[in-house]
Amino acid sequence: MKKLILILIITTIGCSQQNDLPEPLTTQSNTTTQFSDFYGNWNCYDWIVDEITGTTHHRKIMFSSSSQGDFISLNDYSNSGVMTQLISNSGVNIDSTYFDNTISPSGIKFKGVLTSDSTLMVYEYHIVGNSNDTSQVKEFIKE
16 A cells, blocks of 8 residues: 555655746746755755665765865765765756756766745755665655
8 A cells, every 4th residue: 555655755855847847936038057055964854764774864965066066065974873875966957946976887867946044945856776765755844
């Protein structure tokens, strides 16, 4: 039953139209603008239980910028106090209030939108080899 519900959720979220996404904070007219409020640490307070290992964990996204471009990193924190860096400085495109990381040598895909000054919604994220991370909608709060 859990698998059927999970398949339905993934199918529903995975098939969402662009119109289903939240409105951006500001609209830009065909210009690419770096949005400085993305930069920093964003914490997901939703703790997830890994059904295989029984470990409870949550995740933190870090956006940074340098002369080489904009980057995203992803840390995973478990309730045992262990931190694992799942993504380290992967390139990301930031345009107005959206970010997109579709091309990554490690097969990592992220898409999201800034819904308020302090809330980031990730509406698609996929790490190759980890089916639990496909098309999950998560909110991250700026620290």
